[in-house]
Amino acid sequence: MLQRARSHAVSPLLLTGTDLDSSAAAIGLCAVHSDLFCTAGIHPHDAAGAPDDWADRLRTLAANPAVRAIGETGLDFNRNYSPPEAQRALFAGQIVLAGDLGKPLFVHDRDTGGAVYEMLAERSPTVPDVVVHCFTGNRVDLERYLEAGYYIGITGWVCDPSRGDELRSLVPDIPIDRLLVETDAPFLFPAGASAPAAGRKHRNEPCLLPYVINEIARLRNVHSDAIAAATTSNARALFSLPVSDVNT
Numbered sequence: 583m584l585q586r587a588r589s590h591a592v593s594p595l596l597l598t599g600t601d602l603d604s605s606a607a608a609i610g611l612c613a614v615h616s617d618l619f620c621t622a623g624i625h626p627h628d629a630a631g632a633p634d635d636w637a638d639r640l641r642t643l644a645a646n647p648a649v650r651a652i653g654e655t656g657l658d659f660n661r662n663y664s665p666p667e668a669q670r671a672l673f674a675g676q677i678v679l680a681g682d683l684g685k686p687l688f689v690h691d692r693d694t695g696g697a698v699y700e701m702l703a704e705r706s707p708t709v710p711d712v713v714v715h716c717f718t719g720n721r722v723d724l725e726r727y728l729e730a731g732y733y734i735g736i737t738g739w740v741c742d743p744s745r746g747d748e749l750r751s752l753v754p755d756i757p758i759d760r761l762l763v764e765t766d767a768p769f770l771f772p773a774g775a776s777a778p779a780a781g782r783k784h785r786n787e788p789c790l791l792p793y794v795i796n797e798i799a800r801l802r803n804v805h806s807d808a809i810a811a812a813t814t815s816n817a818r819a820l821f822s823l824p825v826s827d828v829n830t
């Protein structure tokens with residue numbers, strides 16, 4: 583999968599930790615691949631399952647130099663896999679951690695009616711930067727996040743023929759210096775993409791990221807190279823990533 587990503591010039595990669603174990607596993611992969619970096623955090627779905635000492639354990643993991651952002655964290659009231667109060671407690675703790683460590687916050691916001699925005703507005707002044715990952719909100723959400731100076735992450739949702747209409751209408755209005763692209767892999771396989779490998783028909787992978795870039799370019803009426811260059815440069819600055827040594 584990494585070779586396929588590199589062969590499509592998708593490198594370096596930022597791996598997303600979603601709980602203590604997956605954050606530790608991501609750090610382990612970063613130790614053996616020089617083009618991998620990661621986040622460390624606890625996803626709102628996993629808030630209820632977090633151990634009592636999660637904050638200390640996450641702080642230890644997050645201090646690793648491979649960790650370039652705190653998250654994925656945030657709130658998800660779409661299915662409430664964890665009770666909202668547990669989600670809020672974990673999110674609040676991770677906002678503090680990002681501020682303490684001076685690392686960007688990687689945020690998930692789904693169907694929260696502005697609750698993520700309000701918690702960030704209240705508590706994030708010490709956080710250096712915020713990424714609203716896999717943005718699927720409406721124009722009001724977008725405008726206030728941009729007003730706050732946050733980055734907006736776009737996934738294969740933008741390629742989705744049935745659910746992506748609202749996002750497609752908003753993508754042209756995101757300032758180029760706030761735009762990031764991401765996979766949300768293994769989810770959100772970009773509609774219209776070819777299978778990345780035999781037997782992997784609908785598993786999303788980093789090598790499919792160019793489909794997201796192409797759709798953004800089409801919506802903004804620019805060449806896809808311009809979107810690739812801008813989002814690469816934004817990610818590099820935000821996460822302190824090295825210039826890729828992959829030959830394309």
Ligand SMILES: [Zn+2]
Nearest residue numbers: 654690715716
């Ligand atoms: Zn998410």
